Amino acid sequence: MTPDHLVALLCPPLHNPRRRRGGNMAPEKSATVPQFLRGAELVKQGAEARVYRTQFLGRPTIVKERFSKRYRHVALDEKLTRRRTVQEVRSILRCRRAGIPAPAVYFVDYTSHCIFLEEILRSSTVRDHIASTQQSASCTVQELDRDQDRELVQEQELEQLAQQVGQILAKMHDEDVIHGDLTTSNMLLRRSPEDRGSDLVLIDFGLSYISALPEDKGVDLYVLEKAFLSTHPHTEALFQKLLKSYSASSKKSSAVLKKLDEVRLRGRKRSMVG
Numbered sequence: 045m046t047p048d049h050l051v052a053l054l055c056p057p058l059h060n061p062r063r064r065r066g067g068n069m070a071p072e073k074s075a076t077v078p079q080f081l082r083g084a085e086l087v088k089q090g091a092e093a094r095v096y097r098t099q100f101l102g103r104p105t106i107v108k109e110r111f112s113k114r115y116r117h118v119a120l121d122e123k124l125t126r127r128r129t130v131q132e133v134r135s136i137l138r139c140r141r142a143g144i145p146a147p148a149v150y151f152v153d154y155t156s157h158c159i160f161l162e163e164i165l166r167s168s169t170v171r172d173h174i175a176s177t178q179q180s181a182s183c184t185v186q187e188l189d190r191d192q193d194r195e196l197v198q199e200q201e202l203e204q205l206a207q208q209v210g211q212i213l214a215k216m217h218d219e220d221v222i223h224g225d226l227t228t229s230n231m232l233l234r235r236s237p238e239d240r241g242s243d244l245v246l247i248d249f250g251l252s253y254i255s256a257l258p259e260d261k262g263v264d265l266y267v268l269e270k271a272f273l274s275t276h277p278h279t280e281a282l283f284q285k286l287l288k289s290y291s292a293s294s295k296k297s298s299a300v301l302k303k304l305d306e307v308r309l310r311g312r313k314r315s316m317v318g
């Protein structure tokens with residue numbers, strides 16, 4: 045990001061060019077790309093947001109830009125987009141205050157709905173990590189005894205990871221933060237600089253909110269369970285390890301796990317009825 049980009053960001057024009065005079069539909073997606081993001085590397089184009097990699101005040105930065113939806117009324121769109129941005133920032137800050145690993149928030153621009161986040165370097169998603177571990181384990185299944193040892197080590201590593209996830213989610217729920225979109229893609233595994241270990245960082249709090257209700261926490265875990273088991277086949281035992289660790293780490297786990305059982309039952313009934 046150049047100084048010109050920073051000026052454009054910090055001193056946006058008084059007239060908001062994103063709003064069409066007289067019209068109430070939001071403008072085209074392409075018209076909304078803020079000037080300061082031109083030249084930034086597009087990491088991901090999602091349905092709700094674009095994620096860019098750039099530099100901000102000399103630091104490696106991820107910018108999450110929530111764009112307008114053309115089909116929504118402009119005022120409603122503005123309100124919803126702003127609310128999601130506020131929620132995401134609020135939950136990240138709440139997590140970080142409680143020592144739950146989430147990227148630092150460097151800057152928020154509510155005009156363009158951009159959140160500037162610390163880029164988690166040397167990281168990969170938990171999804172990719174589990175998938176590659178499972179793949180390498182299955183490749184070696186017909187090989188020698190030493191490969192069986194390796195497989196055991198990999199299994200233990202995955203169990204440790206599941207325990208780590210359980211602990212972090214317990215801590216997050218004890219802070220009454222509901223993530224709203226728990227998947228293994230929304231957890232990053234950051235390797236230490238000397239490659240001596242790794243720690244977990246939670247990302248993508250766009251659907252998060254604050255709630256003390258065991259029901260909301262149970263649903264949060266249910267969303268993760270569904271995503272986990274469908275993304276990573278044959279991991280039922282691993283997911284149980286995650287829940288066990290959640291249960292051991294959270295002060296309020298019994299009510300939450302009871303709700304999780306109820307939500308599962310409701311889910312099963314719904315799929316039986318069709």
Ligand SMILES: Nc1ncnc2c1ncn2[C@@H]1O[C@H](COP(=O)(O)OP(=O)(O)OP(=O)(O)O)[C@@H](O)[C@H]1O
Pocket residue numbers: 087088089090091092093094095106108147161162163164165167169225229230247248249250
């Ligand atoms: N702080 C970060 N540091 C490093 N990479 C990040 C960071 N935030 C996001 N990413 C990368 O960008 C991808 C998309 O980010 P994120 O999940 O926040 O966006 P999204 O559009 O809301 O995604 P989804 O549509 O899956 O909900 C992540 O999977 C990750 O690879």
